[in-house]
Amino acid sequence: DAGVTQSPTHLIKTRGQQVTLRCSPISGHKSVSWYQQVLGQGPQFIFQYYEKEERGRGNFPDRFSARQFPNYSSELNVNALLLGDSALYLCASSFLGGDYEQYFGPGTRLTVT
Amino acid sequence: ILNVEQSPQSLHVQEGDSTNFTCSFPSSNFYALHWYRWETAKSPEALFVMTLNGDEKKKGRISATLNTKEGYSYLYIKGSQPEDSATYLCAWGLNAGNMLTFGGGTRLMVKP
Numbered sequence: 159d160a161g162v163t164q165s166p167t168h169l170i171k172t173r174g175q176q177v178t179l180r181c182s183p184i185s186g187h188k189s190v191s192w193y194q195q196v197l198g199q200g201p202q203f204i205f206q207y208y209e210k211e212e213r214g215r216g217n218f219p220d221r222f223s224a225r226q227f228p229n230y231s232s233e234l235n236v237n238a239l240l241l242g243d244s245a246l247y248l249c250a251s252s253f254l255g256g257d258y259e260q261y262f263g264p265g266t267r268l269t270v271t
Numbered sequence: 272i273l274n275v276e277q278s279p280q281s282l283h284v285q286e287g288d289s290t291n292f293t294c295s296f297p298s299s300n301f302y303a304l305h306w307y308r309w310e311t312a313k314s315p316e317a318l319f320v321m322t323l324n325g326d327e328k329k330k331g332r333i334s335a336t337l338n339t340k341e342g343y344s345y346l347y348i349k350g351s352q353p354e355d356s357a358t359y360l361c362a363w364g365l366n367a368g369n370m371l372t373f374g375g376g377t378r379l380m381v382k383p
Contacts, residue, residue: 161314193373198375200277200360200362200373200374200375201371203370203371208368208369213369214370216370248314250369254368255367256369256370256371257320257367259320260305260371262307262314262316
């Protein structure tokens, strides 16, 4: 079975632009979570979606939004990009429940110039 | 602010050494504690998920313990090998959802 996939792998954007990142979960997983990882720090929770509904939101501004589709894939959108948005964005899928391990994708490296 | 702290930040050991890391987390509102291994250029890989106070889990040479009352977990690696070189992350789960709060990680480097 394929693991969690993310696209694109790398992305370079200019301040003020908008970006959309994509994630496909492992087959059978209905929960998708998004994390931002800045170099030298642990991943920081952005969103969790389950059955197309937002179940959790981290401490991120409204410029960040996400959605989940009927096939459980997900998109993360970031508007009005700032230099500080440069990071590795990780997607993880799992069964719903904090006692289930999460399976991470390879991430999308976003660079904002 | 509810923080998850890991120590040490980095660790250099010789092949064959045994080592351990610490993860401390808020002892209130505990639901689960996760450990992940993150090798360079790869995705984080789940090692353990623990939910009960006193839990001990083992996978090969790696084991972990959990103390929810005092808010800490230890990860042990017996007889470290160069392929164990990675960043080890712990993450605290507050509730039955999947929102995890990660620590900053411990970067382990094992010299042959």
